[in-house]
Amino acid sequence: MLSDSASPAELRLPTGQQVYDALMVDIEKELLAGNAQDIDAAHADETPDQRQQRYERYLEAFINFDKAFAALTAQLHQAVETCKQNELSRDNIPPPAREDPSSVEHILPPADLSA
Amino acid sequence: MTRKREKRRLLLPGHFTEGVKSRAEAATYFIDLFVVRRLNTLGKGTDVSAVQEIFDALLAKGGTFPVAAWLGPVATTSSTPAASTDAPDSPNTAQAPSDPSPHTQEEPGAAAILIPPADTREPAQAAEELLSSMSLADAIHAETARIYDLCKQRDDFQEQLDVLQARIHAKKAEADAADTAAKLQEALKAKETDIQRHRSIRMVLQEKEAAGHS
Numbered sequence: 001m002l003s004d005s006a007s008p009a010e011l012r013l014p015t016g017q018q019v020y021d022a023l024m025v026d027i028e029k030e031l032l033a034g035n036a037q038d039i040d041a042a043h044a045d046e047t048p049d050q051r052q053q054r055y056e057r058y059l060e061a062f063i064n065f066d067k068a069f070a071a072l073t074a075q076l077h078q079a080v081e082t083c084k085q086n087e088l089s090r091d092n093i094p095p096p097a098r099e100d101p102s103s104v105e106h107i108l109p110p111a112d113l114s115a
Numbered sequence: 116m117t118r119k120r121e122k123r124r125l126l127l128p129g130h131f132t133e134g135v136k137s138r139a140e141a142a143t144y145f146i147d148l149f150v151v152r153r154l155n156t157l158g159k160g161t162d163v164s165a166v167q168e169i170f171d172a173l174l175a176k177g178g179t180f181p182v183a184a185w186l187g188p189v190a191t192t193s194s195t196p197a198a199s200t201d202a203p204d205s206p207n208t209a210q211a212p213s214d215p216s217p218h219t220q221e222e223p224g225a226a227a228i229l230i231p232p233a234d235t236r237e238p239a240q241a242a243e244e245l246l247s248s249m250s251l252a253d254a255i256h257a258e259t260a261r262i263y264d265l266c267k268q269r270d271d272f273q274e275q276l277d278v279l280q281a282r283i284h285a286k287k288a289e290a291d292a293a294d295t296a297a298k299l300q301e302a303l304k305a306k307e308t309d310i311q312r313h314r315s316i317r318m319v320l321q322e323k324e325a326a327g328h329s
Binding site: 010011012013014015016017018019020022023031033036037039055058062065066069072073075076077079080082083084086087088090091093094096 | 131132134135136138139140141142143144145146149150151153154157158160161162163165166167168169170171173174274277278280281282285287
């Protein structure tokens, strides 16, 4: 854990694959990054139906992963936002003025592609 | 069986390999652009303990990150592997990622900003590739989701730039702030291009949908 005075340069960063595996390990172990290349090798004897069921399971796993990743990114966004507020107020810098603070397209957020 | 389910039957093993790869890349991209860059924009004195706690919890041995809580009841539907990942033919990575040896970012300057190479596929080609693995309705939905995400990412870039320029104006910025600002401008432009491209792809898909209903 970093001390309170830690700088961004001292962040102990995970790699993208580590983040992927850390989330996927609780969802579908067969889809961990190290397994992906030989994902069918361990199922050489399965029937077409079993294979189909497995693929359906993988699809659900990806949907669940995407939800978990979205939650992680939201949490990180919030943490960074807190850093920003603290840092700007410490330096007495007013929050940046934005002409259009919500320029994200006004479309319905597609929260769940599995629906 | 729904049309979507039928379409899903067309999925091939390569889709899953690509799915793993693209998600790992997305995580890399997010960490670099949306965490490290934003923190560096604020300055080296920024307290990042809250961010570090999230990464530490995510990678803690034994898993203490609330993935199951995020997912709710659906998490249990795929939490038990049907076949052992300890099988001889399968690389054994089925345990929690322990000792991830997280690296320290040594040079957090402008050069660290990742700008992915531009996708040069024609919108029609990209649309066809989407339709090879999902229904038309799903493809439109997926592109809409992509555009929405890209817009949010673009706004994040803009926010980083705003903060950095405020710091430069207040003479509170780091020495390499101008380089970082230039790189952020470049990344912002690339994101805009990407948004336009995905809008074109969605337009192709919507034209197909309209043709199908006429």
